[in-house]
Amino acid sequence: MKVLIKNGKIAGKGNQLIDADVWLEDGIIAGIGKSFANLDFDQIYDAKGQLITPGLVDVHVHLREPGFTYKETIKTGSQAAARGGFTTVCAMPNLDPTPDTVEKFNQVLDIIKRDAVVKVLQYAPITENLRSDVLTDQAGLKAAGAFAFTNDGVGVQTAGTMYLAMQEAAKQGMALVAHTEDDSLLFGGVMHKGEVSEKLNLPGIMSATESSQIARDVILAEETGAHYHVCHVSTKESVRVIRDAKKAGVHVTAEVSPHHLILIDEDIPEDNGFWKMNPPLRGKEDRDALIEGLMDGTIDCIATDHAPHGLEEKDQTFLKAPFGIVGSETAFQLIYTHFVETGRFTLEQVIDWMAVKPAEIFGLNAGALTIGAPADIAVFDLETEEKIDDQQFASMGVNTPFVGWPVKGNTMFTFVDGKLVYNKED
Numbered sequence: 001m002k003v004l005i006k007n008g009k010i011a012g013k014g015n016q017l018i019d020a021d022v023w024l025e026d027g028i029i030a031g032i033g034k035s036f037a038n039l040d041f042d043q044i045y046d047a048k049g050q051l052i053t054p055g056l057v058d059v060h061v062h063l064r065e066p067g068f069t070y071k072e073t074i075k076t077g078s079q080a081a082a083r084g085g086f087t088t089v090c091a092m093p094n095l096d097p098t099p100d101t102v103e104k105f106n107q108v109l110d111i112i113k114r115d116a117v118v119k120v121l122q123y124a125p126i127t128e129n130l131r132s133d134v135l136t137d138q139a140g141l142k143a144a145g146a147f148a149f150t151n152d153g154v155g156v157q158t159a160g161t162m163y164l165a166m167q168e169a170a171k172q173g174m175a176l177v178a179h180t181e182d183d184s185l186l187f188g189g190v191m192h193k194g195e196v197s198e199k200l201n202l203p204g205i206m207s208a209t210e211s212s213q214i215a216r217d218v219i220l221a222e223e224t225g226a227h228y229h230v231c232h233v234s235t236k237e238s239v240r241v242i243r244d245a246k247k248a249g250v251h252v253t254a255e256v257s258p259h260h261l262i263l264i265d266e267d268i269p270e271d272n273g274f275w276k277m278n279p280p281l282r283g284k285e286d287r288d289a290l291i292e293g294l295m296d297g298t299i300d301c302i303a304t305d306h307a308p309h310g311l312e313e314k315d316q317t318f319l320k321a322p323f324g325i326v327g328s329e330t331a332f333q334l335i336y337t338h339f340v341e342t343g344r345f346t347l348e349q350v351i352d353w354m355a356v357k358p359a360e361i362f363g364l365n366a367g368a369l370t371i372g373a374p375a376d377i378a379v380f381d382l383e384t385e386e387k388i389d390d391q392q393f394a395s396m397g398v399n400t401p402f403v404g405w406p407v408k409g410n411t412m413f414t415f416v417d418g419k420l421v422y423n424k425e426d
Contacts, residue, residue, distance in 0.1 A: 001024075001025070001026070001042050001043070001418060001419075002023070002024070002025045002030075002039070002040070002041045002042050002043075003023070003024040003025070003041060003042065003043045003044075003045070003375075003415070003418055003420075004021060004022070004023055004024075004036060004039075004041040004043070004044045004045070005021060005022045005024070005045050005047050005052060005377065005379065005413070005415075006021045006036075006044060006045070006046055006047065007021070007046050007047050007048055007049055008020055008021060008022060008047030008049070008050060008051070008052035008379065009047075009049060009050065009051055009052065010022075010032070010051070010052050010053070010369060011051065011053065011347040011348050011351055012348070013346075013348060014346050014347075014348065015340065015346050015347050015348075017051070017347075019034060020032055020033060020034065020052065021033065021034055021036055022052055022369075022377060023036050023039070023041075024375040024377070024415065024418040025375075025418065026418070027374065027375050027417040027418050028372055028373065028374060028375050028418070029369065029370065029371055029372065029373050029374075029375050029377075030371065031371060032369070032370075032371060043420075045379075045413055045420070047379050047412065047413075048381075048412075050379055050380060050381045050382060050383070050412055051347070051379065051380045051381075051382050051409075052369070052377060052378075052379050053085070053351050053355060053369060053377070053378050053379075053380065054087075054351070054355045054356070054366070054367050054368050054369040054373070054376060054377065054378070055085065055086065055087025055088065055118075055355065055366065055367070055376030055377055055378050055414065055415070055416065056084070056085045056086040056087065056088075056331075056332060056354045056355050056367075056378060057086065057087070057088045057089075057354070057355050057358040057359050057364065057366050057367045058081065058086045058088070058089045058090065058303055058304050058306070058328065058331070058354075058358070059089075059090045059177075059229075059255060059301065059303045059358045059362060060090065060092065060152070060231060060232065060255060060257075060303035060304060060305045060306075061077060061081065061089045061090065061091055061092065061304060061305075061306040061328060062077075062091070062092050062094065062305075062306060062307045062308065062324070063077035063078070063089075063091045063092075063120070064077065064095070064308060065077075065095070065108075065111060066095055066096060066097070066107070066108065066111070067095045067096025067097065068095070068096065070310055070396075071308045071309050071310055071396060071397060072308040072395060072396050072397055073115065073396070074091075074111050074112055074115045074116050074120065075115040075116070075117070076394060076395055076396050077089075077091075077306070077308070077328070077395060078115070078116040078117045078118045078120055079117055079394035079395075079422075080306070080326070080328040080329050080393065080394040080395035081118045081306075081328045082117050082118050082394070082411075082414045082416070082421045082422035083328070083329045083393075083394045083411055083414070083422050084304075084328040084329040084330065084331055084332060084333075084411060085332050085378035085380060085411045085414055086118060086328060086378075086414075087118050087119060087366070087376035087377070087378065087414060087415070087416050087421075088118065088119040088120075088121065088359070088364065088366045088367075088376065089118060089119070089120055089121070089306075089328070090120075090121045090122075090123060090147050090148070090362075091108075091112075091120055091121070091122050091123060092123055092150065092152040092153065093122070093123045093124055093125045093130070093150065093151075093152070094130060094151075094152060094153040094154075095108065098125055098128070098129050098130055099122065099124060099125065100124070100125045100127075100128045100129060100130075100136045101136075101137070101140075102137065102140045102141060102143075102144045105122065105124055105141055105144050105145075105146065106144055108122055109122060109144070109145060117416070117421045117422075118414075118416050118421060119366070119376070119416060121147035121364075122145070122146065122147055123146065123147050123148055123149065123150045123152070123177065124136060124138075124141040124142075124144075124146035124147075124148075124149055125149065125150070125151055126149045126150060126151045126156060126161075126165045126176065127151060127156070127161065127165070130151045130153065130154045131151075131154055133158055133160075133161045135161070135164060135165055135168065136149070138165075138168045138169060138172050138174065139172060142172050142174055146174070147362070148174055148175040148176070148177050148229070148362065149165065149169055149174060149175070149176050149177065150176070150177035150178065150179065150231070151178075151179060152177065152179040152231055153179055153278075154179060154181070155178070155179055155180050155181035155182060155183065155213050156178065156213075157182070157183055157184075159216055159220065162178075162216070162217060162220055163220050163223070163224065166217075166220055166221060166223075166224040166226035166228065167224045167226070169224075169226045169227070170224050170225045170226040170227075174227075175226075175227040175228075175229050175362060176221075176226050176227065176228055176229070177229045177231060178213070178214075178217055178228065178229065178230055178231060179231045179232075180210050180211075180213035180214045180217065180230060180231070180238075181209055181210060181213065181278070181279075182208075182209050182210075182212050182213050185206055185208055185209040185212065186205060186209055187203060188203045189203045189204050189205030189206070189209070189280075190202055190203055190205070190276060190280075190318040190319060191204060191205065191265065191268070191275075191276065191280045191281070191318055192204060192205055192207075192265045192280040192281060192282050192283065193205055193206050193207075194265055194283055195266075196265040196266055196268055197265070200268075200270075200271050200318075202271065202318050202319070205279070205280055207234075207235040207236070207237050207238075207282065207286070208237070210233075210234060210235055210237075210238055210279055211235050211237035211238040211240075211241055214230055214238050214241045214242065215241045217230075218241060218242070218245035218250050218252055221245075221250050221251060221252055222245070222248065222249075222250045225251065226251065227251045227253070228250070228251065228252045228253075229252070229253045229254065229255070229361070229362075230242060230252065230253070230254040230255070231255060231303075231305070232255060232256065232257045232260065232279055232303070232305050233254050233255065233256050233260075233290065233293070233299055234256075234260050234279035234280070234282050234286060234290070235279075235282055235286050235289075236285055236286045236288075236289035236290075239289045239290060239292070239293040239298055239299065240289075242254050242293070242298050242299070243293065243296075243298040246297075246298060253300045253301075253361045254293075254298070254299045254300055255299065255300065255301050255302065255303040255358075256290050256293070256294055256299045256301075256302060256303075257302070257303060257304060257305045257327065258302060258304065258327060258330070258331045258334050258335055259277065259281065259325060259327065259401075259402075260279070260281065260282065260286075260287065260290055261287065261290055261291060261294070261302075261335070261338075261339075262287075262334060262338050263281050263287075263401070264281055264282060264283055264284050264286070264287050265280065265281045265282060265283060266283075266284070267281065267401075268281065271317050271318055272315070272316075272317070272318075272321075273313075273314045273315060273316050273317065273318055273320070273321020273322070273399075274314055274315065274321075274325070274399055274400065274401050275318075275401050276314075276318050276321050276322075276323055276324075277305075277307070277323055277324055277325050278323035278324065291344070294353065295345075295349075300353075300357050300358075300361050301353050301354070301357040301358040301361065302331070302335065302350075302353045302354050302358075303358065304327030304328055304331045305324070305325075305327060306326050306327045306328040306395070307323070307324025307325060307326065307327075307397075307399075308324070308326050308395050308396055308397020308399065309321075309322050309324055309397055309399050310397075311398060311399070314399040324399065325399050325400045325401065326393070326395050326397040326398070326399055326400050327400070328395060329393055329394065329395060330388055330400065330402055330407070331354070332350070332354060332378075332380065332409055332411075333388070333407040333408070333409045333410055334402065334405070334407060335350055335354070335409075336350065336380070336382070336407070336408060336409035337406070337407040337408050337409060340409075341408065355367035355368075356368065374417060375415060375416075375417055375418035376415065376416055376417065377413070377414070377415040378411060378413070378414050378415075379411070379412040379413040379414075380409045380410065380411055380412065381408070381409065381410050381411075381412050381424075382408055382409055383408065384408065384410065385406050385407065385408050386406070386407065386408075386410055387404055387405065387406050387407075388400075388402050388403050388404060388405050388406075388407060389403070390403045410424065411424060412424045
């Protein structure tokens, strides 16, 4: 199948846009330029002067299947990713049953193979059932196709367990990906500890709940030589610890989520679970440190932490609602609108953080708009402003405080291996 995306633009240095057509054939990018007019194509798509990028790569999503299909399925979650311009997503293992054996892991892979419309890479757990101190069979799970190892949603509480897990991950040449949260420092917290939590009379979560575990873990990563990746960094102290660890030569990488770059706890208007996420929205100084950390390379990439829930369970008090918001369908749009349009980030930086870097740090054959690369492509409309409309979501989850926000950068087309998997016109 020969496919042409015509009349597009690709990002150059800064915010420079360069006219280009992109030729896709047999699952790879066969050409980039303006010299394909005399060729015959099976399909031609008109980008109408809009941005063509490599398909975005999200190393942190929750697809909820098996076990929680009232929240999301692999089919709907991957469709949401495609609608957001993502062509590769990495799915967390907080499922039921937890895919902590090769047999259970393969059951998840079977659903992915059957239902996913984008490339879904599956994480395996660090420990059995996520909360135990019994390590999983990393060698067996790696052979089965595990992307990396994580207990996301739960911090590994025991230093000895984390040390042994890192030691084995280093031996296997695999990344160990950490949701950092010291349960002994939670004290029942449901939002960031500060003036807003006091005003709403809600128990707060200290910044140290996150940053203290990162401090522990970077020392263990130095000791073991493991690749240690920090999920959804949210505090200024965490940024400082990661920066210092990188300077010391520790193999540590980190991600930040769009909501932590845009929102702070002062934006929370009321005690409503749509604003409840883990880690929580922090203070202004934390947000500023996250932006600085992203720009100076301390934080490597942007990841959504797409976390769908049922409407009824989220639309209640912080004290009862589960943590998490959806993000696959709004991430690029929010980042483009709030940072590129305002001149804080360049398009080149955003594509780097949302496609190139996540692929690079995990060694994925993805995130590249180059001849010979996989034909994973997104096309974004940078001109038309639309309001985020949860009625248009492909995800089963609508739990986000961004509904109604005006954004640009909405996805026009998404291609995976040269096949159209999302068309805004459909």
